[in-house]
Amino acid sequence: MEDKKRLKLIKEVLASPRNQKEEVMALQDAIYVIGGKWKLPIINSICNGNKRFRDIERSIPGITTRMLSKDLKEMEANQLVKRTVLPTSPVTVEYTATDYCRSFGDIILEMIKWGKQHRERVIRTPAKS
Amino acid sequence: MEDKKRLKLIKEVLASPRNQKEEVMALQDAIYVIGGKWKLPIINSICNGNKRFRDIERSIPGITTRMLSKDLKEMEANQLVKRTVLPTSPVTVEYTATDYCRSFGDIILEMIKWGKQHRERVIRTPAKS
DNA sequence: GTAACCAGTATAACGAAGTATACCAGTATG
């Protein structure tokens, strides 16, 4: 049984070229960063000029405080947004997109293009065999 | 001048209030189609030349038979992959990427690029600046 | 003084996504 496992492992290792694993990891990183239901709408909202927590919240129908808070934290950790506390009389918090976030522009553009084509295609194609 | 055009387009896409809703929908469509942990690695594997079920499975470390089977079915339904049964003596099954799927190539490449940069960046930067 | 705004946190629960493990029929190999 040990031999069996070992042989299987050897086969696995031999079957995958070296950099493939790295590419899969990179892909999954990117998926993780923009994955989930709300991150892209949040990016979109912030890039659209919304800076305050409640403004962003109100601009995205259906989102809860908890999800917005959680995603903003993750995105801050991933350096996609910058959180700034302003020393106004009731402290206000500003969220802004980083240049790094905007470096996602190419991907977002491609995905928008693709998503639109896909929608058209799926609507036009009822079933296929 | 290419960059200028691109930047202008990005700005339009990210900042235009009118098409915002449609674009977020398109984005979420794209995320839905390629979402989850394994779909992009699967596309990548098939585009890398793997055709057989077990070959694809072995090329993606960590994936289970169940997830591969499930995702391949969804991707077939979304016309991203074509499944062909060959009348060989033990029947073999071939999975191939559709042209439609290959139209995703640019996005995958961009995401791999971005993911690699991101990993480097997050590893190198303990706190933000 | 109480109502409403701000920027969130706390707690619990739900359901989908993903994991683990075993198993199937059919075919070839030793």
Add this chain to the structure above:
DNA sequence: CATACTGGTATACTTCGTTATACTGGTTAC
């Protein structure tokens, strides 16, 4: 005859994203 390959399916379980609801401490306005 046993083993291992093929392309998967079945069942049970766990994890995690998401939702729902309530609450906090501080501040301004009525």
